[in-house]
């Protein structure tokens with residue numbers, strides 16, 4: 001069911017006429033006529049020199065859905081283990097089993113960390129780890145149960161499709177059965193990590209041990225069939241081509257047409273430090289804004305587009321809120337994956353700072369829960 005206002009209310013002929021690139025003007029006209037974009041339109045968005053024109057269209061789409069609002073959540077990121085057997089070449093977070101800075105929290109340790117969380121109005125725990133070679137299904141269900149017991153009002157957004165595939169194969173059960181058991185133990189939603197870029201060429205070069213695109217999408221479809229809402233990501237700015245980025249976005253749009261359970265898309269700019277790809281520069285600010293704006297336009301069936309402040313930096317995040325993004329992610333407390341790869345942002349932000357950031361960008365902050373429902377301030 002369509003919940004947004006006509007884009008023409010937010011994208012006038014005057015604005016369209018000022019757009020210098022005819023291909024981007026044509027994109028704007030298509031959206032006004034409620035036509036879906038084609039891969040050719042996606043390429044035009046990435047290739048345009050008219051960044052501002054592209055941003056105006058993406059911002060119009062955002063405002064047609066959410067007006068001046070921008071969303072955030074009070075959450076805590078918990079990386080239960082950094083032990084991972086996948087050894088992806090873009091990742092600075094993973095450690096070999098037994099290495100001196102490897103960690104794996106017991107369910108009790110994880111629960112203690114959450115009861116000590118500095119976030120006063122905590123709503124969600126975002127739980128992601130590695131593909132640990134020795135943890136069993138019971139560990140994951142015990143972890144979810146211990147966290148629920150620690151704070152029963154919390155929602156648990158846990159385990160990427162990559163982890164779900166790993167847990168299920170170790171347990172010798174199907175991924176849908178695994179998801180059912182995790183849901184029973186307290187899983188409310190799934191994060192969007194592990195998608196990287198849906199290109200077999202890039203997978204073979206950078207993450208050959210990780211599940212391929214079809215499997216990642218299939219597991220999200222299974223989660224959706226069980227009523228588990230999920231997110232999706234794109235890791236960009238390493239060796240992928242623009243065509244591969246566009247294909248990635250279209251595969252997500254196709255999956256969402258089928259299973260309808262994606263809640264948010266997050267573009268993850270590659271951070272090279274401490275990875276085997278440390279010689280790469282990572283994407284520019286212009287590229288990051290283009291990617292977010294283009295995602296907003298192609299992913300017409302995704303409710304939310306996040307600007308992940310941890311990886312964007314605070315100023316580019318504020319700018320991204322005018323390039324199609326409507327959500328900042330959260331308070332987080334202590335982020336590891338991007339920071340170990342060189343992110344220069346704070347480990348976490350207070351709720352007050354998130355509110356200020358949105359207000360400084362000229363927008364209205366709205367606190368949300370895991371399911372993107374508004375939370376009234378108490």
Ligand code: V47
Pocket residue numbers: 090091092160190191192193194195196231232233235266268269270271272275308311329337338341
């Ligand atoms: O899965 C790993 C990526 C992801 C690097 O769903 C890297 O709400 C950049 O998925 N440079 C984790 N990216 C982050 C993530 C996420 C974050 C916030 C909210 C949500 C959500 C999801 O980060 C990993 C991987 O795709 N990643 N290494 C790197 N060097």
